[in-house]
Amino acid sequence: xxxxxxxxxxxxxxxxxxxxxxxxxxxGDFVAFVGTNGAGKSTTMRLANGLLKPxxxxxxxxxxxxxxxxTSELARRIGFLFQNPDRQICCNTVREELLFGFAALGxxxxxxxxxxxxxxxxxxxxxxxxxxxxxxxxxxxxxLASIIVLAxxxxxxxxxxxxxxxxxCVKVMEVVRDLNEAGTTVIMVCHDxxxxxxxxxxxxxxxxxxxxxxxxxxxVLRDRRxxxxxxxxxxxxxxxxxxxxRGEECPAPVAAANTVPQMVQxxxxxxxxxxxxxxxxxIG
Amino acid sequence: xxxxxxxxxxxxxxxxxxxRDITLAIPDGCFVGITGAAGSGKSTLTYAVNGIxxxxxxxxxxxxxxxxxxxxxxxxxxxxxRLVGSVCQDIDSQMVSTVVEDEIxxxxxxFAVPKDEIPGRVDEALAAMGIADLxxxxxxxxxxxxxxxxxxxxxxxxxxxxxVLDEPTAELDPASSVAVFDLLSRYARENGTTVxxxxxxxxxxxxxxxxxxxxxxxxxxxxxxxxxxxxxxxxLLALGVNVPRATTLVNALAAQGLYEGPAVRNVAxxxxxxxxxxx
Numbered sequence: 001x002x003x004x005x006x007x008x009x010x011x012x013x014x015x016x017x018x019x020x021x022x023x024x025x026x027x028g029d030f031v032a033f034v035g036t037n038g039a040g041k042s043t044t045m046r047l048a049n050g051l052l053k054p055x056x057x058x059x060x061x062x063x064x065x066x067x068x069x070x071t072s073e074l075a076r077r078i079g080f081l082f083q084n085p086d087r088q089i090c091c092n093t094v095r096e097e098l099l100f101g102f103a104a105l106g107x108x109x110x111x112x113x114x115x116x117x118x119x120x121x122x123x124x125x126x127x128x129x130x131x132x133x134x135x136x137x138x139x140x141x142x143x144l145a146s147i148i149v150l151a152x153x154x155x156x157x158x159x160x161x162x163x164x165x166x167x168x169c170v171k172v173m174e175v176v177r178d179l180n181e182a183g184t185t186v187i188m189v190c191h192d193x194x195x196x197x198x199x200x201x202x203x204x205x206x207x208x209x210x211x212x213x214x215x216x217x218x219x220v221l222r223d224r225r226x227x228x229x230x231x232x233x234x235x236x237x238x239x240x241x242x243x244x245x246r247g248e249e250c251p252a253p254v255a256a257a258n259t260v261p262q263m264v265q266x267x268x269x270x271x272x273x274x275x276x277x278x279x280x281x282x283i284g
Numbered sequence: 285x286x287x288x289x290x291x292x293x294x295x296x297x298x299x300x301x302x303x304r305d306i307t308l309a310i311p312d313g314c315f316v317g318i319t320g321a322a323g324s325g326k327s328t329l330t331y332a333v334n335g336i337x338x339x340x341x342x343x344x345x346x347x348x349x350x351x352x353x354x355x356x357x358x359x360x361x362x363x364x365x366r367l368v369g370s371v372c373q374d375i376d377s378q379m380v381s382t383v384v385e386d387e388i389x390x391x392x393x394x395f396a397v398p399k400d401e402i403p404g405r406v407d408e409a410l411a412a413m414g415i416a417d418l419x420x421x422x423x424x425x426x427x428x429x430x431x432x433x434x435x436x437x438x439x440x441x442x443x444x445x446x447x448v449l450d451e452p453t454a455e456l457d458p459a460s461s462v463a464v465f466d467l468l469s470r471y472a473r474e475n476g477t478t479v480x481x482x483x484x485x486x487x488x489x490x491x492x493x494x495x496x497x498x499x500x501x502x503x504x505x506x507x508x509x510x511x512x513x514x515x516x517x518x519x520l521l522a523l524g525v526n527v528p529r530a531t532t533l534v535n536a537l538a539a540q541g542l543y544e545g546p547a548v549r550n551v552a553x554x555x556x557x558x559x560x561x562x563x
Contacts, residue, residue, distance in 0.1 A: 036457040037427045083455075135322050163454055165322045165484055166526035191457045194529055231459040236487065236529040236551050243555045244562075254562065260533045264540055267561045271542060278536050 001026055002048050007057035009043055017043050019209045030186045032200035036231045040209040041189045045156050050074040072105055079147030083159040085139040094142060095127040101150045119149045137168025144175060154185040161195055173199055197235035205230040218258045237263050286310040286333060290347035293328060293337055303328050303502040313476045315469060317489030320499035321524035326482045330448045333480060335364035352445055369439035373450040375431045385419045388438045395442055409441035412471050429460035440471060446478045453485060465492045487528040490514060490549040498525055515547040530554035537561060
């Protein structure tokens with residue numbers, strides 16, 4: 001569990017980049033932080049994993065203030081995926097990269113090697129490949145794998161899909177969804193609202209260093225006040241339903257639809273016909 | 285006019301050509317969006333327009349590429365850079381100054397623009413990108429979106445005939461991405477500038493581009509209006525190219541027999557189709 005209690009933060013000790021922020025992320029949550037560049041999302045992530053300490057208030061990880069936890073202890077509890085995998089990758093082979101976290105924590109040995117080998121097989125990596133010669137999407141997957149091989153109970157992902165093509169994006173997010181379904185808490189900063197709508201169960205919207213909304217994904221993404229205040233564009237089907245919902249005669253299911261299948265079913269029902277199953281590949 | 289005529293290119297260190305048999309004509313003033321899976325050859329196409337290929341990246345160059353009638357192989361990089369302005373994917377690698385105004389001045393002075401013309405060009409470029417208030421700011425104090433606008437402003441100050449941008453909104457939030465595309469589109473329309481954008485954000489490209497080019501395995505699979513290209517959404521997905529969710533919605537309505545008509549490219553189009561279904 002991660003708790004922010006009235007947290008403020010500054011990089012230079014003067015200009016506050018975070019103002020009186022409070023929220024709790026419970027074990028097993030899948031939370032997306034949304035908002036414009038400079039809203040304070042990445043600062044919040046750095047506070048959560050202890051890279052930055054608050055200037056006021058408290059950040060608690062499993063009930064312990066981050067100021068009282070060693071970096072190595074925080075690293076065991078929270079894995080952090082940087083937006084740019086090249087800031088994270090530092091070894092000459094994929095296998096060495098995956099073993100690096102264990103070495104940093106002083107946990108080398110047969111058990112660590114067995115976990116690395118298992119994840120190499122799971123991700124289909126070539127163990128001796130040189131990380132910097134892999135394509136962008138595979139480097140992102142390697143950076144993600146190097147975190148989850150340590151099995152932290154929480155992972156923080158800063159823009160995990162930026163720069164990836166569609167297939168790479170789907171691959172990364174499916175791994176993240178599997179982890180969350182297996183119990184890992186996922187906290188993600190994301191600008192792609194389709195990804196947020198498809199994967200996150202909760203959204204925290206930020207603007208100018210403060211939280212302006214915290215709730216179920218589509219409760220936040222359908223709130224016109226929040227959309228305006230945080231300069232967020234909703235996922236496209238949600239936007240269509242919000243536009244249609246302004247009409248007085250719009251059927252309620254159409255005005256409430258957030259996904260392609262929901263909208264197709266709602267429109268078919270309005271026409272008095274039954275729609276067959278609609279399947280949509282995730283992230284569109 | 286930009287013309288690719290049976291253009292193929294193999295980088296010196298590569299075993300195979302990364303783009304093959306490209307034939308494409310881009311009319312003046314066209315807003316072109318290029319997309320495709322990673323490694324499909326998108327950026328190589330832009331390098332062929334701004335002359336980075338073959339002048340900086342040597343290799344085997346087949347066919348021809350001409351910009352405003354100038355063959356990019358025979359024209360020097362300096363002369364090409366007067367015709368084609370480029371904005372890199374990594375903005376920080378493009379910045380050479382510490383202050384915004386100096387960044388805009390740098391290109392103008394290097395191109396020996398007459399001294400009395402320079403202040404007007406700077407004002408015009410800052411105004412076009414909506415960043416007049418940033419003139420005296422240091423580059424390192426700017427957000428990613430602001431830097432992006434400065435990079436574009438420093439290029440349009442040179443008044444190129446063609447603007448080439450490689451993933452200009454990769455690190456921007458949705459509202460800033462839309463703002464950059466709005467500015468680019470308006471600038472291109474008002475000045476007759478040809479704009480070529482490589483981008484993964486298909487919803488943005490579909491909304492703004494006059495021509496959508498889909499590259500797969502180094503070959504052009506589609507080059508047409510967004511509506512015409514998005515009509516092939518199943519094929520696009522098979523190629524690893526996303527389609528806007530608005531397009532997916534309308535295609536699903538068509539598959540259910542609830543709509544008969546062309547594909548749509550954006551939210552407004554999808555909303556209109558839904559209203560038609562409800563009527």
